[in-house]
Amino acid sequence: MTTENTIIFGLRAIIEAIQSGTIINKIYLQKGLRSSLYVELEKLISENRLTTSIVPVEKLNRLSKNNNHQGAVAQISPVTFYDLEQLIEDTLQKNKIPLFLILDQISDVRNFGAIIRTAECAGVNGIIIQKNGSAPVNAETVKTSAGAAFKMPICKVEHIKDALYLLQASEIKTVAATEKTDDSVYDINLNQPIAIIMGSEDRGVNPSILKLVDYKAKLPLLGEIESLNVSVACGAILYETIRQRGIFSL
Incomplete structure (x- = not known):
């Protein structure tokens, strides 16, 4: 592309x-x-x-x-976007434990592409982004994703809150990755229908979104740097989800 x-x-x-x-x-x-x-x-x-x-x-x-x-x-856009409500319904009908990923205004196309690639490898059922303020799905995104953008369902919504309400109405728990909590991601039950929310590179998950989620979780940081790159953090959380779900034959 x-x-x-x-x-x-x-x-x-x-x-x-x-x-x-x-x-x-x-x-x-x-x-x-x-x-x-x-x-x-x-x-x-x-x-x-x-x-x-x-x-x-x-x-x-x-x-x-x-x-x-x-x-x-x-x-x-080189890809076709999915309808979120239909994607949730289709995923639930497959009798799998749903795993969705919400990106709260991640704007860097390389981070976006890397996240799409990791999400596809980790078996994510769909990625949800906001129409305004999000990185575009363009040629660089597709290249960085190693083509995973053609395989991963991506949904665009007017507001992230709309997606949260729809997911929660379908009994899918929402987990925000944030340092504004005392709860470790390793203490959260990820072996259930969930949607993981990753925040923007500079601000993290929007405070208004944090008020609506079911869980908040952070990764341990043992060095002096205060945060991980968002695509790296996303990968760590997704693979903790895989570990908890007992999926070892990757």
Whole structure:
């Protein structure tokens, strides 16, 4: 997968992509656009709450590798996103102990890709991200995931809270990875239907989310550094889950 395969450009092309339901990660726009097509695009962007960035024309030239972009370039997701409610239902019907992963606005694509790769190896049933503020599923994400992004169901939700309520209504316990607790991850029962929440690189799990979860858990830190990289921490917790569930023939 290359970056070129996930790029479209031109006002009309992007408008038609949005109207057809194409999953768009981000739209780059040139400052000062005022045409009628731009106004139409701007309305669609607002209605669909799409992420945009105003950039110099030089960046648009680099992204599109074409000067005929009309001041608009869009990055399209190379994967199809799943409906969370349907994914939960399908997972429960398989008579397995569900294991979901919620990423609370993790923004680095390399961390995101590494987490997807580890999650796929650890048998996670699906990853849940928020539409705004999360790293895009782009070519770099796919590359870092070693292709696991094509195998791992990924769901986008308007708000992480929506996902928590839906999971808890399905009797799936929620576990937030946070240093703001005295409970070790090794003392939490992970051998039950659970969703693990990992927080953003700079802020961790949002305090409003921490108020809603069933459990909070931390990893022991024996050195002087105050935190682990989020993808490393995620891997440690997922494999503790595997250990507790008695799955040793990996």
